[in-house]
Structure formats: C-alpha cells, structure tokens
Amino acid sequence: MTTTNIDVATTVGQLVTERPARSRVFQELGIDFCCGGKKPLQEACHAKGLDPQAVLQMLLAAEQADDSQGLDAARLSLGELCDHIEQTHHAYLKQELPRLQAMIAKVAAVHGERCPWMRDVHEVFEPFMRELTSHMMKEEQVLFPMIRAMELGKTNAACHCGGTIANPIRMMEHEHDDAGDALRRLRELTDGYSPPADACNTFRAALDGLRELEADMHQHVHKENNVLFPRAMDHESQQMAAGKS
Ligand SMILES: [Fe+2]
Ligand SMILES: [Fe+2]
Structure with missing residues (x-):
C-alpha cells in the first residue's frame, strides 16, 4: 500500500479529507478533526501535549497496517x-x-x-x-x-x-x-x-x-x-x- 507525504504543517481536516481512515488515529487521541479541523497537525498535537512526530508515525502506521493480505x-x-x-x-x-x-x-x-x-x-x-x-x-x-x-x-x-x-x-x-x-x-x-x-x-x-x-x-x-x-x-x-x- 502506498503512503502519501504528510507533514506536521498540514491541517488535521486536510489530513482526514485526503485519507478518511486517519480519523481513527485522531479519534483515539481525542484530536478533533471535524469542527477543529483547521488547526495544523503540529498545533493540534501541542494542544493535547502530544509529540507531532510520534502522531505522524501513527498516521503512517495506520495506513500500512491495513490487512493480513500476506496471510496464507x-x-x-x-x-x-x-x-x-x-x-x-x-x-x-x-x-x-x-x-x-x-x-x-x-x-x-x-x-x-x-x-x-x-x-x-x-x-x-x-x-x-x-x-x-x-x-x-x-x-x-x-x-x-x-x-x-x-x-x-x-x-x-x-x-x-x-x-x-x-x-x-x-x-x-x-x-x-x-x-x-x-x-x-x-x-x-x-x-x-x-x-x-x-x-x-x-x-x-x-x-x-x-x-x-x-x-x-x-x-x-x-x-x-x-x-x-x-x-x-x-x-x-x-x-x-x-x-x-
Ligand atoms: Fe467470524
Ligand atoms: Fe462468520
């Protein structure tokens, strides 16, 4: 599965618009991606006391951990x-x-x-x-x-x-x-x-x-x-x- 290039300056709303599956990570972390979607990822993370780079990794991991396709x-x-x-x-x-x-x-x-x-x-x-x-x-x-x-x-x-x-x-x-x-x-x-x-x-x-x-x-x-x-x-x-x- 391909991943897109994302960075911490992208707004939370944009991140979910591009890949709605990312909403799962935000929901887990309590980051508002709907009404509060205009905040850049960095700002939204700081407001929650989270490391933006760690959240970025979680977003990428969520895209990759898609399924057990390789399982026989x-x-x-x-x-x-x-x-x-x-x-x-x-x-x-x-x-x-x-x-x-x-x-x-x-x-x-x-x-x-x-x-x-x-x-x-x-x-x-x-x-x-x-x-x-x-x-x-x-x-x-x-x-x-x-x-x-x-x-x-x-x-x-x-x-x-x-x-x-x-x-x-x-x-x-x-x-x-x-x-x-x-x-x-x-x-x-x-x-x-x-x-x-x-x-x-x-x-x-x-x-x-x-x-x-x-x-x-x-x-x-x-x-x-x-x-x-x-x-x-x-x-x-x-x-x-x-x-x-
Ligand atoms: Fe079943
Ligand atoms: Fe079943």
Missing part, C-alpha cells in the same frame, strides 16, 4: 485459523462497529433532512451491527471451540452437538448471507460510499469506514466460508470414517 490461511491449522479470525477480523469489528454506529447516528441526525438516505443507512446499520455481534459470539463460544476440540481429538463433534458440525456451519453461512445483503444495501444507499460534495469530515469518515468494513467482511467471510468451514467438515468426515473402520 490455507497453511494454518484449524485452531490457528480460528485464532487468526478472532484476533484480526472479530477484534476489528468489535472496535469498529461502535465507532461507525456513533458516526452514522450523528450524520443521520444532523444531515438526515438534506440526505434522507443517511436515515436509511442508519436503519440498516443498527440491526446489521446487532446481528453481526451475536453471530461473532456464536462463533467464539460455540463453533470455534468445537472445531478446536475436534482437531485436537478431544471430542467427536458429531456426538457433541447431537448432529454433524455441518449444522452450526450452515447456520453461520446463512447469517453471512444476511450480512452480505445488508452490506449490498448500504453500498446501494450510499451510491458506492460517495459523500455529497460539501460533506463534513464526520460524514466522509463514516462512509469511508463503511467501505473498509465491507472490504474486511469480504476477507473475513471468505476465510470462514471457503477455508475454515470446508476444512472442518472434511476433518469431521475423516474422523467419522476412521471411527467406523
């Missing part, structure tokens, strides 16, 4: 793959969903009159977030522990859940489809996450956050639907075949 999910063990999904995609969603929820609610309330589609975005996002949070909990508390135990040979998954592991997997896949429908609707409503020309930085950051969420969900669901789940079902079939022989 197929080479991990089933347990390692569950760990990876929890530590990257689930951790990201747990941090990002409440941040996006707050921004979307704010933009829908402030700009809903002029951009009524943001109210629809808000209405789609709320149940999407609730369902996704419950979905992750089911994976972390039920399905992933079953997969880890099965791989270690501690339990036969088919006995443990009163049926095959394919049943909870089918349920998770169905929920992935629902999440995919919600994401498609969000993309449609926002015309591909395009902010109005005069949108404020919070508006831009909310839509950019949704675009990133969509990209991360695509990776996340791919690793579950296309790598973890088929391998777990294969493992169970082999285990059952070995048990019969």
Whole structure:
C-alpha cells in the first residue's frame, strides 16, 4: 500500500479529507478533526501535549497496517485459523462497529433532512451491527471451540452437538448471507460510499469506514466460508470414517 507525504504543517481536516481512515488515529487521541479541523497537525498535537512526530508515525502506521493480505490461511491449522479470525477480523469489528454506529447516528441526525438516505443507512446499520455481534459470539463460544476440540481429538463433534458440525456451519453461512445483503444495501444507499460534495469530515469518515468494513467482511467471510468451514467438515468426515473402520 502506498503512503502519501504528510507533514506536521498540514491541517488535521486536510489530513482526514485526503485519507478518511486517519480519523481513527485522531479519534483515539481525542484530536478533533471535524469542527477543529483547521488547526495544523503540529498545533493540534501541542494542544493535547502530544509529540507531532510520534502522531505522524501513527498516521503512517495506520495506513500500512491495513490487512493480513500476506496471510496464507490455507497453511494454518484449524485452531490457528480460528485464532487468526478472532484476533484480526472479530477484534476489528468489535472496535469498529461502535465507532461507525456513533458516526452514522450523528450524520443521520444532523444531515438526515438534506440526505434522507443517511436515515436509511442508519436503519440498516443498527440491526446489521446487532446481528453481526451475536453471530461473532456464536462463533467464539460455540463453533470455534468445537472445531478446536475436534482437531485436537478431544471430542467427536458429531456426538457433541447431537448432529454433524455441518449444522452450526450452515447456520453461520446463512447469517453471512444476511450480512452480505445488508452490506449490498448500504453500498446501494450510499451510491458506492460517495459523500455529497460539501460533506463534513464526520460524514466522509463514516462512509469511508463503511467501505473498509465491507472490504474486511469480504476477507473475513471468505476465510470462514471457503477455508475454515470446508476444512472442518472434511476433518469431521475423516474422523467419522476412521471411527467406523
Ligand atoms: Fe467470524
Ligand atoms: Fe462468520
């Protein structure tokens, strides 16, 4: 991923306008990038008692730490793959969903009159977030522990859940489809996450956050639907075949 040249004289608002993902660093540090966006980075940092060079490094790091693109999910063990999904995609969603929820609610309330589609975005996002949070909990508390135990040979998954592991997997896949429908609707409503020309930085950051969420969900669901789940079902079939022989 390429990084742009940025320096401490650039205003905070400009930095977020160029790369809305930088809003995450500013939110973490409590730097106001919306109404206080006209301040140069140096001045905004001094006001908070922060080292501008250190903040600059954080901004660059945020651009580079974009994803686990280099990861070869197929080479991990089933347990390692569950760990990876929890530590990257689930951790990201747990941090990002409440941040996006707050921004979307704010933009829908402030700009809903002029951009009524943001109210629809808000209405789609709320149940999407609730369902996704419950979905992750089911994976972390039920399905992933079953997969880890099965791989270690501690339990036969088919006995443990009163049926095959394919049943909870089918349920998770169905929920992935629902999440995919919600994401498609969000993309449609926002015309591909395009902010109005005069949108404020919070508006831009909310839509950019949704675009990133969509990209991360695509990776996340791919690793579950296309790598973890088929391998777990294969493992169970082999285990059952070995048990019969
Ligand atoms: Fe997941
Ligand atoms: Fe999932």
